[in-house]
Amino acid sequence: MLKKILIGVGALIVLSVLTVYLVYSSINKSLPEIIKIEDYQPLLVSQVYDRNNKKIGEFFRERRVLVPYKDIPKIVVDAFLAAEDDQFFNHSGINYMGLMRAAIVNMRAGQKVQGGSTITQQVAKTLFLSNERTYTRKIKDILLAIQMEKNLSKEEILYLYLNQIYFGQSAYGIEMAAQTYFRKNVKQLSLAEAAILAGLHPAPSRFSPDRNPSRAKERQIYVLNRMADVGHISREEAEATIKQPVKVYLKEDYESFAPFYLETIRQLLVKQLGENVLLDQGIRIYTGLDLEKQKAANQAVVDGLKDLDKRQGFRGPLQTLEADEVEEFLQKQKTRLITESNPERIILPDGTFAEIEWHPRRGAKATANANPREQAETDKLPSFLKVGSSYEGVVTEVNDGIGYVEVQLPETKGYIDFETMMWARKPNFEKRPEQDQIKNPSQAVKKGDVVLVKIVSEKMDWKKSTTRKNVTRPDAARHLNLELDQEPQVEGSLLSIDQETQEVLALVGGYSFARNEFNRALQAARQTGSSFKAIVFAAALNKGYNPSTPLIDAPIAYRQSGGDEGQQDARVWKPSNHSRDFNGEITMRNALARSLNIPSVKIMEDIGVPYATEFSQRLGVFSKLNQDFTLVLGSSSLTLYEMTKVFSQFGRNGLRTRPLMIKKVIDRTGKTLLDKLDLDVRFAEETRKIEEAFETKRKAYLEGSRTTESDFYFDNPEQLIKPEVAYVITDMLKATVTDPNGTGGRAAQLGREVAGKTGSTNGYFDAWFVGYTPNVATGVWVGFDKERTIGRSEVGGRAALPIWLDYMKVAHKNLPVTSFPMPEHVKVVKIDAETGKLANSASKRVINQAFVEGTEPTTATSRSEETTDLLKQDMDE
Template structure:
């Protein structure tokens, strides 16, 4: 009989009927007999029991999943690291390269005596070796940027972790995690792209750098590389930019100011943002104090200093901007664009004292021209409100550009015969009326108004004017409308010792010394007279100074040249005709020689053939050709050096960043020995005979002694000679002169050819500039006449006819001749001889 299962009295069920009680997710449940209970026999009110194989399979998959996840968590970073070190790491730069690093250093241009003319380049940098960097500078930088620099091995993990934590918790980068070594890695090898890969590269490179370089080498690299504003790279450049002094001369507060700049050169710029810059500076000072680099007293003193940075350019020692531009062009042509960043030094041929004297002489000469022609009035006039606000007044005055040695000032009052002015430097000056008596109103180049009697006749309160320091006192001046150029050469080798291309390079960059082609006027005459000597004439040869008329086919009219005086003087010896610059003698002289003969001869002196051929007529004798002052000076040097053609040059040598000479000029020089091989490339070629040069030099000495250049007698030199030059309507004024060692040419005129004024000839407009410059330039040379070459003889001639006469003739003077061209001296008669003897014993 089959028994019906009984339900216990306590309401419990048998094992077979137990519910799963929350184990529905289990695989299966065993029956009392050990067999899997069929789902058909399970209670329909409870979940079905899964079978055992399904439960085991699920467990296996679960284990596999977690194993896979764990392995992925480990393997992916391992794989990434392997990938990095197999692919990216080998491409990282070798820190050994830092031992031979080349900085982008600007091109430096200096004089022959090593005075700075300028620096040219996009980045200003003055690289220093570690021992050259002041300790206070390194302490300030370490305090501001990386206090554990000398302790860590390239990476400061605490600082890096702090930066990461701040970034995660605040979403902002509040402090940097980069060490100085990491910044060196970034600055020299990496881009500034913000990515995790770049940061990783930075860290790896930092370790490599620490293994290759000492801490001192790393710090020096950093301090020479960092950008500190205003194109300044490195702390030495920043010292010059912000304080105008070498870094070793800075004070504690200034070191701290520079040390605060790397974080944000614009935000903490002490010139643009002085208040914010002071906060950063003071932070650096406090950090230095916390790190025991400075004591309490030093901290207090430095914190009390107000921000006083000002923008400074390179410390220019010599103003020579026209030659600087010539040097820059030379560098680009010979060394390419990299010349402006490879730290080259170009040593020019300029002598600093002569260059400064040339600048001064030219500016004084142009101001004297201005004074001769009257005052054109103030720059502008300010009202009372503008005068009363001193801060605004200073800004107004500083906004007005000043050129050369001129300063801007405003008239603020009068006191007796003095004018009180306030300058753009914030200083009060007084101008004596005696220094402005010249300031009659300008009407035209040939007319002035009524001469002033009091300062108020010239100026009124509120007038903004130019002033200039002359003779140790401030004087009224004005920005000249005229321009000028000066070139001075070493006659023996062509070395340019001074060159000025205009009143101020920053007013006009046009270099009139080499680019300005102007009619030379009578400056051409010595070459014509030299041609006459070459063709058998002598200094005593006479040519008729008489009216002459020519028909000009180009102008379809008759040309009637005349002398500057408008007079005619009849037969005139060549010596006298050149000394007094007689135009008609020059015309007839070229007519006798032939125009083509003249052109061929002028070419010997280096004058361009193309320009000579443009003036292929008798006007060539009066200087209708156009040459630059440099071309004229080169030609005159042949008379100075005894007949040789030199090649002007302005680059002495070029040195690389290490100071090694990579270029040196090898000029052709005048042979000074008794024997000089012909066509030897080291010697300047001879273009005229030494005796020809000597006679021409003698004639041009008379230009200074009694001719058109006689003002130069004030120099009290026995060895100088030269020639004035003036063109039609006084549009160009020249003076070219020399002694046996140095040749200088000066030109004066308007850029747009226009008359300088009725009396503005070469001896008035150009000669004073030449004299002021040469007064200094000649001091280096003995004041003695050059020696006479062999083959020169002295013969007495009649001063009117040029014919040889006896020595006792009342009208006799001595003339020099080439031996073969010398006239015979008339024999003395017996009666003349007896008379001479009687006179001797009388």
């Protein structure tokens, strides 16, 4: 009997050993091959920088920046060892005591609650295995850990660990965690900050320092005490560090800087390098964008579109609240605004956030122990509110007698002076705003309405009312100065190019990328209105016209195709000027400055539509052009990109502009992957046929074949038109700004040489201003996505030019004041501003005007009856 038992036990042991061996063999065969440290190629974040090396964006699947082990401070390594595996340098990959302790805990709990993994096991699991909690996976990470310890040094394992683990907020690896939570690199981390990150790893969401300060503090204390227990720091250091406040940050919102620009370069790079390179390989992208100018462009577009939107009327409150709903609404607003407006938080020793929202002037240095009296005396505005920004508030009083609206904001209130909200009529696109104003604030809002208000200043500034004199108003010193505001429905775009480097300095594709990602600067083709006249007038200069060429501004009619000459119902086109009047004889220069339609059509008729088309295409216009006389009036639809590029080339004396988006792209080793990438690449398909045709003709010309278009072709393929023609059209476009009757007079406020052209379309559907200085070329378009009027009299000089001006004022800060460079074969003479003849004592206004050499006037004449005779003759024709 005993013998049978012993045989059975022996067989059982052999069977068990065999089973274990078979299981081990099976698992071991399924294990991945252990990598060498050189084979570690994790997913990395690609980072984007502006022209001044300021970070402006990221592309990634995992936000990770690799950092060499030698660059990780010892205090950081010690923090993680104390928190995760204090015996790391003493074991061979497995902490058997830790495994036994975990097994006991799990048996007592009746479930798996503790792992007992070493750092080596964690690396094995993270790199090669899944996160499933099974005993099979546990055996695998044990076996892998043992193999890793044989193949890799301890330092290499720590390098893998600290670069691989996840820290929350899309941050992988210690370097990105340091940048995300503390806006530092890992070398700059303090002991307190290192302890927070070491405590964060096991459960990033639960221990997040920017969301759960109390739990983050608990984990930090645990790590610091463990560091003291194992001798990495003294007990005194641990206690002193625990008492320190720690500043943490929210993840930086790069998407708010230049979203349309970033999306454009993403599309370009995916096409050039592939999505995997862009999202996974940690490339560095250096762009031509100027972050400060981009911010100015963003603000200029927002402000300009809001101003235009207000001129059309007030669309009413966002919602209306009952009395018992107001407090809850304001509390939710406060919570949201605190989160959005304060990128930094201070974790106090007790595990709470400092009440920094009450201390805008001292910001994040404030603590909850600030002196309330001092606060009341110095701080009128909670820091989650900012002067110049707009917020939702609740109307608490409407006073028609005195003329104001009281609005409650979170933790404060202010007043809207009625004199600033007289625009708030019901929307009306047919009447100019000054002709249709409300008479009392109650015509726009009532108590309980939720409205958008802009904080103008911390002190109320009552206007001098013309209708309500000698009235007592609320104390100005105690309340905010507010203005009624609203989000615009109208859209707009802006594109700006450095004239010297050709870098795209700023790109705004619409009011809000979050609202609509459609890039109106590059994708929207819209009628250009009178801004296209600049191209046709330049073509006329190329044909032999000059700024003093006399034109007749008188009524004219054209029989349109489709009707026979003898038919009564034949269609007739009668172009007219915007002002509906006529000027008789007028110079070419003045016709352009005043944007007169009839003289422009006559130029179009004379030089021919085919020639104007070819000239336009030579300058980079690829959109389809209408093949009739309306072409000069801007009936064709072009993109803002095309128009801005053309005007930029005028300012560069006819040299091609290649709007540069990306200066270079390098990989993580420093190798250059891409050198210069411009926007022309994006439109290569649209321009290919046109450019090939021109290049064929240019080569034929250079080989001796002469054509009627030979004045387009030069030895330098980058020279698009004659330098002297480009300079003269620039000089004429300066007149639109400097001439008393010029349509772009507002641009003179820039205080520099400006050449530009306004553009408006029938029915006021689109408004343009494209202008340039010797330094910067910028185009602005305004309109609705679905074409409809933007309002009566909303011409380019009123709707688009103010946006251009606000941006260009910032864009030219610290730039030298220069003049447009004059090429050869240009002559500047003094002429009579009205007749275009050489100036003499009879001239009322004398100007300097550039001419292509040989086309300048040679006689000086006084005014005569000739103008009247020509006008009569033209009307008879």
